[in-house]
Amino acid sequence: MDKNSKIYVAGHRGLVGSAIWKSLKEKGYENLVGRTHTELDLMDAVEVRDFFDRERPDIVVLAAAHVGGIMANLKYRADFIYQNLQIQQNVIGESWRHGVEKLLFLGSTCIYPREAEQPIAESALLTSPLEYTNEPYAIAKIAGLKMCESFNLQYGTNFIAVMPTNLYGPNDNFNLETSHVLPAMVRKMHLAKLLRDSDFEGLRNDLRRRPVEGVGGNASEKQIVEILAKYGIDSERLLLWGTGAPIREFLWSEDMADASVYCLEHINFDDVRGDGPEVRNCHINIGSGREITIRELARLVRLTVGYRGTVEWDDTKPDGTMRKLTDVSRLHSLGWHHKMEIEQGVPALYRWYLNSL
Numbered sequence: 001m002d003k004n005s006k007i008y009v010a011g012h013r014g015l016v017g018s019a020i021w022k023s024l025k026e027k028g029y030e031n032l033v034g035r036t037h038t039e040l041d042l043m044d045a046v047e048v049r050d051f052f053d054r055e056r057p058d059i060v061v062l063a064a065a066h067v068g069g070i071m072a073n074l075k076y077r078a079d080f081i082y083q084n085l086q087i088q089q090n091v092i093g094e095s096w097r098h099g100v101e102k103l104l105f106l107g108s109t110c111i112y113p114r115e116a117e118q119p120i121a122e123s124a125l126l127t128s129p130l131e132y133t134n135e136p137y138a139i140a141k142i143a144g145l146k147m148c149e150s151f152n153l154q155y156g157t158n159f160i161a162v163m164p165t166n167l168y169g170p171n172d173n174f175n176l177e178t179s180h181v182l183p184a185m186v187r188k189m190h191l192a193k194l195l196r197d198s199d200f201e202g203l204r205n206d207l208r209r210r211p212v213e214g215v216g217g218n219a220s221e222k223q224i225v226e227i228l229a230k231y232g233i234d235s236e237r238l239l240l241w242g243t244g245a246p247i248r249e250f251l252w253s254e255d256m257a258d259a260s261v262y263c264l265e266h267i268n269f270d271d272v273r274g275d276g277p278e279v280r281n282c283h284i285n286i287g288s289g290r291e292i293t294i295r296e297l298a299r300l301v302r303l304t305v306g307y308r309g310t311v312e313w314d315d316t317k318p319d320g321t322m323r324k325l326t327d328v329s330r331l332h333s334l335g336w337h338h339k340m341e342i343e344q345g346v347p348a349l350y351r352w353y354l355n356s357l
Contacts, residue, residue, distance in 0.1 A: 001029075001059065001102070001265050008033045008057035010042060010091055011064030016106060016164070018171045019257035020061055027261060033057060043083060048090040052098045059264065060095045060103040062088070062144075066137075068178040070241070070320050073134040084140035092147050096157055103159040104264055105148050107141040109249075109285065109326050110134045111163060119289070119327040122163075122281045131321045145283045152269045153279055160263055160272075165287035165326050168345065169253030170352050176212055176231050182250060185240065185298060186350055189305040191228060192238040196309045200224065209357050237310040241317040244295030249325050251288050252340035252348075259286045262336045271334065287326040288338045294319075297342075304347050 007024060011017035012034030024032060033055055041047050042064055066083040073080060088105075095103045112120045113128040130138050141163075148159035172183040179187070187210075194202040203224055208217025215227040225234075232239030263284065272282045292300075298311055340348070 003028050004031055005029070005058040005101070006031045006033060006055065007059040007061065008055060009061045009063060010035075010087075011062070013171070014063060014065075015167060015169060015172050015253050016256060016260075017061070017063035019169060019253040020063060020260050023254070023257040023261045042090055043086040045090050048094050049097075052094040056098060058101050060091065060100050061260065061264070062091050062103065062105045064091070065106070067173075067180075069180045069184060070133050070318060072178040073137055074318075077136045080134075081136035081140045084137065085143060088140065088144040088147060092144065092151070092159065095159070096151050096155060101158065102264060102268075103148065103157070104260055105144050105159060105161040106260070107145050107161055107163045107283065108137070109163050109165050109287070109324060110138045110321075111142050111145070112324070114321050118323055119325040120285070121327040122283055122285055122330060125281055125283075133318055133320050149280065149282050152273075152282075158269050160267060160269060161283040162260065162263060162286050163283050163326075164256050164259075165249045165251050165285070165324075167251055167253045167256055168349055169256075170349075172253070172349065172352075174210055174353065181248070181294065182297065182301075182346075182349070183353075185301050186305070186346070186353060188231065188233055188238060188240070189298075189301050189307045190350075190353070192233045192309055193305055193307040195225070195228060195233060195235050196307070198235075203228075205357055232314065235309075237312055238307070239312050239314050240294075240298060241314055242294065242319040243315045244293065244298060244313045246294050246319045246321065247291045247323040247325065248294060248297070249287050249289070249291045250297075250342050250345065251286065251338060252345045255288075255338045255340050256286060259331070259336050259338075263334075267334055272330070284331055284334070285326040285328050286331055287328050288341075289326070289328045290342065291323070291325045292342055297346075300343065300346050301350075304350050 012021045114131040116124040145161035148161045151157045168182040173179045174183045174187045204217040
């Protein structure tokens, strides 16, 4: 990949896209193009085609997606499949039409079956039913990776699909309605600590930056207490979803960005297509290869935040997939390993969160 290549990063303001943008800059790639949602609606086929006509990018990173945690996936099932399919159809299609040299498509390890053998290898795709809670999102991401694979086989494109594990890091989503487990837990623990200490100025400062269902920094103490209670936070305890038993793998977003740029620089479709008569499962898992229970994660977050109240678990709420550890042997064989461990990553995330207020 040439340092002067024009690189379009779709979703350059998000968790992954912003980290990839930063990594590219640090490696000397200056000809970067990004558009906010207000500047370019990726669901609008005409807008996307006009953008590609004007900009003619050499490289495309498709990090834009409609994402969320288990609560959002359950509530907005149509949005997750419809919006992601639209985004992928438009960006991947125009990349092919405009002769893009290379495209990197970012999916998710939720594409794998709920009961997949652990650790999950790329070959586990489509071998048994998906986890119900995120099935629409997973199906959209499977369609995206298969679209990349199919364009490569029919038209000789060089579209690479990578499937990152649970990501966290700078510019994460801390919205209590839509966030993933780790940022949600960090914020809930922080709010629970403030409420336990009756620090309403601290609570207002947090809500001023990130209102919860319209309750912001100017709300009364009663309104603040009521909205926090809705999310399991009161002055003595913090109630978290599920049993705490599920096991998850986490990867620092800047490690994911480093892996993404590594794939752009060093890995092509021919490196992963194999030699068999049927070409499939050419995507690449990106993860740490380490796992932690949600209960142990809560303990780590609690120590980091300094919360001294009670943590309880609401087992009437879904756990999701009980275990999800990726097999990263393909990635390792291609020459990349992660750097940030979860024990250092959680404090780094909390520091970033505090600095963002």
